[in-house]
Structure formats: C-alpha cells, structure tokens
Amino acid sequence: MAGATGLTRATVSALVDDLIAGALLAEVDPAPRSGAGRPAAGLRPAADGPAGLGLEINVDYRAACVVDLTGTVRHHLVEAGDQRGPGSLDGLTRLAARALRLARAEGLTVAGAALAVPGLVSAGGVVRVAPNLGWQDVAVGSQLHGLPLMVDNEANLAALSELGTGDLPPSFVYISGEIGIGAGIVLNGALYRGVRGWSGEIGHIPIDSAGPRCRCGARGCLEQYAGQEAMLSAAGVTSVESLAGADLTVAGTALGTAIATVVNLLDVDTVVLGGIYAPLLPGLHDAIDAEIARRVLTADWSPVRLRAATLGPDAAVRGAAGAVLRGVLDDPAAYLAR
Numbered sequence: 001m002a003g004a005t006g007l008t009r010a011t012v013s014a015l016v017d018d019l020i021a022g023a024l025l026a027e028v029d030p031a032p033r034s035g036a037g038r039p040a041a042g043l044r045p046a047a048d049g050p051a052g053l054g055l056e057i058n059v060d061y062r063a064a065c066v067v068d069l070t071g072t073v074r075h076h077l078v079e080a081g082d083q084r085g086p087g088s089l090d091g092l093t094r095l096a097a098r099a100l101r102l103a104r105a106e107g108l109t110v111a112g113a114a115l116a117v118p119g120l121v122s123a124g125g126v127v128r129v130a131p132n133l134g135w136q137d138v139a140v141g142s143q144l145h146g147l148p149l150m151v152d153n154e155a156n157l158a159a160l161s162e163l164g165t166g167d168l169p170p171s172f173v174y175i176s177g178e179i180g181i182g183a184g185i186v187l188n189g190a191l192y193r194g195v196r197g198w199s200g201e202i203g204h205i206p207i208d209s210a211g212p213r214c215r216c217g218a219r220g221c222l223e224q225y226a227g228q229e230a231m232l233s234a235a236g237v238t239s240v241e242s243l244a245g246a247d248l249t250v251a252g253t254a255l256g257t258a259i260a261t262v263v264n265l266l267d268v269d270t271v272v273l274g275g276i277y278a279p280l281l282p283g284l285h286d287a288i289d290a291e292i293a294r295r296v297l298t299a300d301w302s303p304v305r306l307r308a309a310t311l312g313p314d315a316a317v318r319g320a321a322g323a324v325l326r327g328v329l330d331d332p333a334a335y336l337a338r
Contacts, residue, residue: 016043022336024049024069024328045069050111050328050335051103053147054321055096056154057083057117059132059179062092064099065314067321068108069328071164075102076314084134096144111328111335113147114320115140116154118180120198125151128198131215132180132223150323154316155200156191158274158309159184161319165310172270173262174309175202175255176316177277179228185266203227205258225254228276240276244283252284256291263296263304274309281308 019025026049028042047070056063062083066075077099079091096113103110117140119130125140140151159174163186170189176182181203185192193199203223204216211220224230232238235246259271273281285306293299309315328335 018336019332020046022049022332024332024336047072048107049109050325051108052321052324052328053096053099053103053110053113054157054317054319054324055092055113055115056317056320057088057092057115057133058154059083059118062088062095063314063317064092064095065317065321066099066103066108066110067318067325069325071322073314073318073321074106074108075099076317084132086135086138088133089138089140093144100145110147112149112324113144114150114152114157114323115144116152116157116316116320118154118176118178118182120201121151121153122197125149127151129216150327152320152323153182153184153198153200155182155184156193157184157319157323158311158315159186159272159319160191161311161315161322162272162274162309163189164319164322167310168272168307169270171266171268172272173259173266173268174272174274174315175259175277177226177228177273177275177280179223181223181227183262187266187268202258202262205261207254207257222254222258226251226258231276240280243276243280246283248280248283249287252287253291255284256288257295259288259304260292260295263292267298268304269302270305270307272307272309274311274315275313278308278312281306 024046025043026046028044047068049069051066051068054065061078061080063078065073067073117127117130118132120128122128125142127135127138129136142149155176158176162174171187174184183200183202185200204221206220207222207225208220212224213219214221214224231243231251234250235243292304311318
C-alpha cells in the first residue's frame with residue numbers, strides 16, 4: 001500500500017490503525033508466506049462498522065433496508081399499502097425507526113439515511129413533483145431520527161446499485177417499471193443527473209399525443225401504456241404475478257419506442273430493466289426488440305442489449321443504503337470526526 005500511494009510505511013500504518021479503531025476496517029489472518037519476514041495482516045471492510053439505512057417510498061409500498069460495509073443486507077423491511085399524499089411520510093418515519101432499532105440491537109452504527117422517491121428532487125430534500133404520489137413541493141428535510149438524510153430519485157439510486165454489482169458496462173440506462181416509470185442514466189461509470197438533477201423522466205416520453213391523460217397533465221405518456229396500472233388494466237388481471245402469462249405486446253411496443261428514443265439520443269448499447277419489468281422481460285422482450293430494430297439508427301450493426309436487473313425490485317432501496325456508505329468511503333475522515 002505504501003508503494004502504491006507514495007506514503008511512508010509509518011503513515012500508512014497510522015492511517016490503517018485509525019480506520020481499524022473507527023470500525024471501518026478489520027484485520028484478517030495473513031495469507032501464508034514462503035519468503036523471509038513476517039507476513040502482513042490482511043484487511044477487509046468491517047462488518048460491524050458503519051451501516052447505511054436505505055428507504056424507499058413508492059405508490060403502493062414503502063421499504064427500508066440496512067446494509068453494512070461489506071455490502072451485506074442486514075435487515076430488509078417492506079410494508080404494502082397506498083402511499084399517495086405527503087402524509088405517507090409519517091409511516092415511513094415509523095418504518096425507519098423500526099429498522100434503526102434492529103440495526104442498533106446488532107451493535108451497528110448507522111451512519112446516515114437516504115430516501116428513494118419516484119419524482120424530481122431539489123437540493124435540501126425538497127421533492128418538487130412526484131405525480132404518482134400526488135406530491136408537489138414536499139419538503140422531506142435533511143435529518144431523520146437525528147441522522148443526516150439525503151433524498152434522490154429512485155431510478156438514479158437503483159442504477160447506482162446495479163452499477164455496483166460490477167456486471168455492467170460503464171455506460172447504460174436503467175429503467176424502473178412500477179406504477180410510474182423512471183430511468184437512471186449512467187455514462188462512463190458516473191450517474192448523469194442533468195443540469196438541475198432531474199434527468200431520466202422516461203415515463204413521460206410521449207407515445208401518442210392523443211392518448212389517455214397522464215397524472216403529469218399531458219396525454220399519451222409512456223406510463224399510460226407500460227406503467228403497472230396500465231398493464232394490469234389491459235390484461236384484465238389484478239396482480240403483477242398474473243402479468244407473466246398475459247399478452248404484453250402493447251406495453252412492450254410503447255416501451256421499445258421510448259427506449260429507441262433514448263438510445264438514439266445517448267448512444268448506449270445496454271438497457272437494464274428493473275422493478276416489475278425484470279420478471280416480465282421474457283414477455284416484453286420481443287415487442288421491445290422489434291421497436292429497437294425498427295427505430296434505432298445503428299441497430300443493424302450495433303445491437304442493443306436488454307437485460308433484467310440483477311437486484312430486481314430491491315435495487316432502489318439498496319441503492320439508497322449504498323449511497324450512505326459511499327459517502328463514508330469517499331471521506332472517511334469526516335465520518336470519523338463525527
């Protein structure tokens with residue numbers, strides 16, 4: 001480590017001691033060594049050190065999870081129910097308190113919390129608009145149960161979570177299908193947020209200007225054809241599980257049209273489908289692929305890969321917890337000072 005950083009051995013040793021004392025690193029038995037000298041002790045992230053509290057609120061559920069520095073999910077809680085209206089924050093606060101009690105009972109120190117929401121988020125934790133939740137200028141705040149709280153779009157956090165699996169190219173688009181549809185755009189390994197941080201609202205790409213009215217106020221948005229409620233209504237079923245055997249051509253065609261628009265604009269070659277789209281990809285694939293072949297200018301010589309999300313419906317809440325831990329790892333000195 002000293003050679004790689006240019007620091008002296010004494011400095012590296014002192015820094016490592018500080019990280020061990022702060023429960024950021026833990027020592028492991030050294031690997032066997034055949035040469036002369038004492039083998040150096042191994043190091044790994046501390047499983048009993050700081051943890052991140054991830055929270056998610058969506059139209060029909062709220063969730064919380066606690067993830068430790070090794071990436072292990074220590075607790076995962078989900079409560080079903082209608083979350084429309086800002087009053088749903090009270091239930092989320094109670095769920096967060098429950099997750100904190102479970103984490104602290106295991107001796108974990110929760111470093112902070114992050115909330116994933118299906119909407120446009122401004123600085124200071126203000127959700128400017130989340131049409132499917134019925135939120136307009138809802139101030140979530142920057143503290144929760146005495147912890148620093150960050151708020152971000154759920155598709156952005158899900159995309160970062162998928163990127164962290166290490167099984168994707170450095171540039172891709174993650175599309176989250178729930179009652180609403182959002183996208184997280186990753187370019188060259190970094191999340192693209194746009195000028196004001198509001199990129200990725202793929203659910204409001206117009207499919208038919210004369211189509212049904214959307215919650216955003218416009219007509220014919222993608223959500224009205226490929227959102228969860230639209231798909232259930234078109235199939236005449238009441239559960240997402242029942243969609244697996246339904247004809248999803250209309251949803252797939254609309255989704256393929258929107259994906260082709262994004263691919264033509266951004267020149268990415270991989271699209272990851274998450275949320276309810278992950279398990280439904282076999283039924284959606286052919287219709288999506290047909291639209292990509294028809295509409296993407298480079299499709300003949302540069303195919304677009306469609307993939308189901310590795311983390312499935314848990315990607316956003318796990319991404320929220322991961323965002324807390326990235327903050328710790330990016331600036332461990334600031335964390336230790338707290």
